[in-house]
Amino acid sequence: xxxxxxxxxxxLKTLSQHKLRSALxxxxxxxxxxxVIVMIGMGQGAGALxxxxxxxxxxxxxxxxxxxxxxGGARTGTGANLTITVEDAKAIARECPSVTMTSYxxxxxxxxxYGNQNWYTTISGVTPEYxxxxxxxxxxxxxxxxxxxxxxxxxxxxxxKVYMNLFGPERDPVGEEVIIHRVPFRIxxxxxxxxxxxxxxxxDDQIFIPFTTAEWKLLGSALVGYASIIFASAISxxxxxxxxxQIRDLLRQRHHLPKDVPDDFTIMNLKDVAEMQAxxxxxxxxxxxxxxxxxxxxxxxxxxxIMLVSVSERTREIGIRMAVGAKxxxxxxxxxxxxxxxxxxxxxxxxxxGIGSSQLVSLLGHFPMLLxxxxxxxxxxxxxxxxxxFGLYPANKASKLNPIEALRYE
Amino acid sequence: xxGKELVIVEDLHKVYRMGEMEVHVLRGITLKIDEGEFVAxxxxxxxxxxxxxxxxxxxxxxxxxxxxxxxxxxxTLNTNQLAEIRNKKIGFVFQSFNLLPRLTAVENVELPLIxxxxxxxxxxxxxxxxxxxxxxxxxxxxxxxxLSGGEQQRVAIARAIVNQPILILADxxxxxxxxVSAREVMVIFQRLNDQGITIVLVTHESDIxxxxxxxxxxxxxxxxxxxxxxxxxxxxxGGTA
Ligand SMILES: Nc1ncnc2c1ncn2[C@@H]1O[C@H](COP(=O)(O)OP(=O)(O)OP(=O)(O)O)[C@@H](O)[C@H]1O
Ligand SMILES: [Mg+2]
Numbered sequence: 001x002x003x004x005x006x007x008x009x010x011x012l013k014t015l016s017q018h019k020l021r022s023a024l025x026x027x028x029x030x031x032x033x034x035x036v037i038v039m040i041g042m043g044q045g046a047g048a049l050x051x052x053x054x055x056x057x058x059x060x061x062x063x064x065x066x067x068x069x070x071x072g073g074a075r076t077g078t079g080a081n082l083t084i085t086v087e088d089a090k091a092i093a094r095e096c097p098s099v100t101m102t103s104y105x106x107x108x109x110x111x112x113x114y115g116n117q118n119w120y121t122t123i124s125g126v127t128p129e130y131x132x133x134x135x136x137x138x139x140x141x142x143x144x145x146x147x148x149x150x151x152x153x154x155x156x157x158x159x160x161k162v163y164m165n166l167f168g169p170e171r172d173p174v175g176e177e178v179i180i181h182r183v184p185f186r187i188x189x190x191x192x193x194x195x196x197x198x199x200x201x202x203x204d205d206q207i208f209i210p211f212t213t214a215e216w217k218l219l220g221s222a223l224v225g226y227a228s229i230i231f232a233s234a235i236s237x238x239x240x241x242x243x244x245x246q247i248r249d250l251l252r253q254r255h256h257l258p259k260d261v262p263d264d265f266t267i268m269n270l271k272d273v274a275e276m277q278a279x280x281x282x283x284x285x286x287x288x289x290x291x292x293x294x295x296x297x298x299x300x301x302x303x304x305x306i307m308l309v310s311v312s313e314r315t316r317e318i319g320i321r322m323a324v325g326a327k328x329x330x331x332x333x334x335x336x337x338x339x340x341x342x343x344x345x346x347x348x349x350x351x352x353x354g355i356g357s358s359q360l361v362s363l364l365g366h367f368p369m370l371l372x373x374x375x376x377x378x379x380x381x382x383x384x385x386x387x388x389x390f391g392l393y394p395a396n397k398a399s400k401l402n403p404i405e406a407l408r409y410e
Numbered sequence: 411x412x413g414k415e416l417v418i419v420e421d422l423h424k425v426y427r428m429g430e431m432e433v434h435v436l437r438g439i440t441l442k443i444d445e446g447e448f449v450a451x452x453x454x455x456x457x458x459x460x461x462x463x464x465x466x467x468x469x470x471x472x473x474x475x476x477x478x479x480x481x482x483x484x485x486t487l488n489t490n491q492l493a494e495i496r497n498k499k500i501g502f503v504f505q506s507f508n509l510l511p512r513l514t515a516v517e518n519v520e521l522p523l524i525x526x527x528x529x530x531x532x533x534x535x536x537x538x539x540x541x542x543x544x545x546x547x548x549x550x551x552x553x554x555x556x557l558s559g560g561e562q563q564r565v566a567i568a569r570a571i572v573n574q575p576i577l578i579l580a581d582x583x584x585x586x587x588x589x590v591s592a593r594e595v596m597v598i599f600q601r602l603n604d605q606g607i608t609i610v611l612v613t614h615e616s617d618i619x620x621x622x623x624x625x626x627x628x629x630x631x632x633x634x635x636x637x638x639x640x641x642x643x644x645x646x647x648g649g650t651a
Contacts, residue, residue: 006530017512320508323469324569325497325525327490403469407508 011338015345025306026346028299029383033347035292036379037354037371038361039285044370045362046281049274052368060237061133062099062244063268064088064230064251082226083264086211088254089230095250098243100235103129104227106214112207113179114166121162122206123180125214126231133233139163141174141189144210152212156185160193161204178207181218185209237271244269281367296382299346300390307339307394318398319406332399339391340384347383351376415478416577416608417443417466422475424461424631435461436472437631443610445576448603449638450619451612453628459612460581462628466610467500467579468492480576497525501570503580507562509554515541515565516550522573540568544598560591567598571607578602580611584618596621 015022066083089104105126112119131143144155158166158173167173173187185207194203215224234243244267251265311318318331326334355371362369424436435458443449451459464470465477468484477484480499487495496502501522509518519537528536541550544564554562563583570578580599584592600621603609613619624638 006524014512316508317510320510321521321525322493323467323496323502323508324522325493325573327493327525329490330493330525404464407469407504 007333007337008341010334011341014338015342021306022342022345025302025342026299026349028295028302029343029346029386030299030350030353032292032295032299032386033350033379033383034353034357035288035295036382037351037375038358038369039288039292040375040378041354041358041369041371042281042288042361042367043285044372044375045368046278046285048370049278049281049368060234060240060243061270062232062234062240062247063270064092064232064247065266065268066226066228067264067266082223082228083255084228084230084251085226087225088251089227089232091254092230092232092247092250096232096243096246098235098239098246099232101129101133101233103127103133103231104229105130105211105231106219106223106226106228107206108214108219110181110218112162112166114173114176117166119162119165121159123214123218124206124208125211125218126208127211130208130231133231136194137192139190139192140172141187143189143208149210149212152216153210154183154185154213154217155188155210156180157189157191157208158187159191159204159206159208161202162207163190180207180209183217240269240271296386299343300386303339303342303387304390304394306342307335307391308397310338311335311394311398314398315401315406315409318401319403319409322401322403323407328399331401332395335395335398336388336391339395340387343383343387343391344380347380350383351380354379414445415442416445416447416480417441417610418476418478419466419472420476422462422465422472422477424458424465424470425473435631436465438475439631439633441626441633441636443608445608446603446606447608447610447624447638448599448622449608449610449624449626450622451610451626451628452614452616452619453634457628458631459628463579463581463610463612466577467502468495493525497522498573499575499577501567501573501575501578503563503566503570503578503583505582505585507554507559507566507586509562509565509569511554514551514553515546515557515568518554518565519569519572521569526573537568537572540572541565544568545594558591559587560594563587563591563595564598567595567602571602576608578607578609578611580609582612582614584613584615592618 064084084104086104089102092099093102103126105124107122107124109120110123112121112123127149128143128145131138138157139160141157143157144153147153148155156178158178163173166178167176173190176187177184178187179185191204191208196202209218211227232243232247234240247267248263252263255264257264318326321331321334355376358369358371361367419442420440422436422439423434426433426435439462451462453459461470465472466479468479468487471485479495482495484492484495502508509515510521513521516534516537519540520533523533523536538550541547544567546561546564546568549557549561549565552561554565557565563586567583570580578599583599584595587595596618599609599611609622611618611622619625625635626633626638627635
């Protein structure tokens with residue numbers, strides 16, 4: 001067998017003589033390979049989503065909100081109707097064995113002014129433990145301390161996006177002052193970059209101030225002692241469900257809720273949220289997997305069909321080639337290479353299509369896609385495989401032709 | 411020039427089976443063709459001439475009998491070895507030219523060299539030289555549809571001889587040509603024979619057969635007349651003595 005570049009060139013030339021036919025034949029492989037790429041990209045993205053969400057949100061974090069949840073998952077209570085308190089948070093840390101640490105917070109939205117720059121953002125009043133629970137390093141400066149909490153100091157830590165918008169990348173903001181709600185705050189640090197939450201909220205677009213400062217200086221005194229959210233850190237990932245139960249029991253007891261009354265709070269297990277998000281992705285992946293395998297098989301059958309047509313159209317050519325000295329293996333290789341070239345071109349287009357649609361999915365669907373060159377290679381490998389598997393039968397048929405009958409064929 | 415035995419067939423039979431029916435196409439052909447001979451094969455339609463040529467050309471197997479080509483027993487060879495013989499030792503010329511319509515003249519001529527594994531550059535130059543020798547300068551890059559019948563047949567001859575075969579088998583090569591083109595083609599065959607290439611040619615026309623030095627007449631699967639057989643006998647005896 002002589003497999004040289006030349007054989008490929010001849011195959012390309014032959015295929016280009018039937019451009020439309022070749023293009024239509026490739027379509028199945030193209031769609032199949034494209035789907036494989038999107039599928040694997042989503043699969044890896046979904047896995048990474050769970051991992052980064054859990055790690056990114058903090059060590060084994062549980063969130064507690066005010067307000068109850070319906071069976072469908074919609075929260076009925078609003079921030080105006082606060083039910084959880086600072087004391088609840090402290091009690092959880094103290095009394096739940098599976099919880100190591102808690103923090104609590106309140107948030108508001110406000111204009112922030114620095115010089116002639118201003119930015120509308122979220123103001124989060126939290127406790128110093130927040131940074132530890134979230135496992136969130138600072139880009140520069142420090143987070144506020146227990147002392148700042150006790151004194152209600154007007155210090156703040158900027159989210160990365162706020163910092164970029166007010167200062168730009170060159171200036172060090174530590175020590176500068178910003179005006180929030182007509183109150184000047186001294187900047188003591190900038191949070192590291194975190195990006196968007198699975199829900200789409202940008203974590204870098206907020207300013208952190210001590211909880212007490214928020215209560216005393218920014219928010220109405222009527223709600224002193226109430227928190228809109230409690231952050232709790234479980235002792236381990238496995239203990240998260242346990243911790244959730246302990247928190248529920250404790251809060252129901254503290255809120256004096258009779259057995260038949262639903263919770264007046266909502267506990268969110270972020271691991272569950274991330275996994276739910278990933279599960280949606282997994283359904284899509286299965287769907288795509290189905291499309292991919294069906295397309296590849298249909299594409300392969302298309303190739304086989306066209307190659308069979310080609311073999312019978314070119315029976316005389318095969319006879320002539322055999323008469324001038326082509327061995328059976330030469331004929332086999334010629335037709336096999338043709339089908340492989342056909343599926344490879346289809347595969348290449350599919351790879352481009354797959355990468356393109358992956359980008360589109362991650363852009364429009366807010367779903368993180370993880371694409372590596374290996375993924376493209378695997379998908380392309382499928383195309384080659386389809387070309388070989390479905391090209392073998394027609395090529396073998398061509399090589400087994402009787403030269404005399406082939407020459408006589410009209 | 412004559413003397414070395416190129417083709418020896420002994421009691422060659424070919425039977426086609428079509429269901430229950432058996433068609434006995436060749437019924438015991440025994441003959442020898444020496445190197446350098448120019449043989450015309452004649453006879454009525456259906457006499458088995460093409461069948462005989464296909465067997466001699468290693469495109470087909472006999473049902474019975476022996477065939478020795480160039481001291482090799484063909485019946486013992488596998489399909490790959492037969493392909494190699496067709497590639498290196500034999501050149502075919504057909505009535506219907508059998509050029510590949512999508513390829514240019516020079517690409518058609520290159521075909522046997524591709525399967526002989528000749529490198530690209532050498533292939534092209536050898537193919538071009540063959541075309542020029544056939545008087546086809548200026549037609550090298552024409553596809554067959556743009557060539558006249560005579561020109562197409564000369565391309566086919568160039569293809570048949572490009573790999574320097576010892577035997578050319580031509581089955582009615584002038585059957586589709588006008589008399590002028592036919593004469594041109596025959597002159598080429600004569601020239602090739604003068605260079606020492608053995609030629610076996612099937613024809614229905616006696617004036618074409620005139621170019622040959624030996625005539626075989628086929629009828630009902632048998633050779634009924636062989637003008638060269640007598641002349642050959644003493645030569646063979648002389649060779650073995
Ligand atoms: N594959 C086949 N199956 C059955 N019969 C066949 C086959 N090939 C040839 N024949 C028969 O064998 C006989 C001889 O055929 P062949 O082609 O050798 O004749 P020919 O002498 O070349 O005739 P022509 O001068 O018309 O070319 C014919 O009767 C033909 O029908
Ligand atoms: Mg015939």
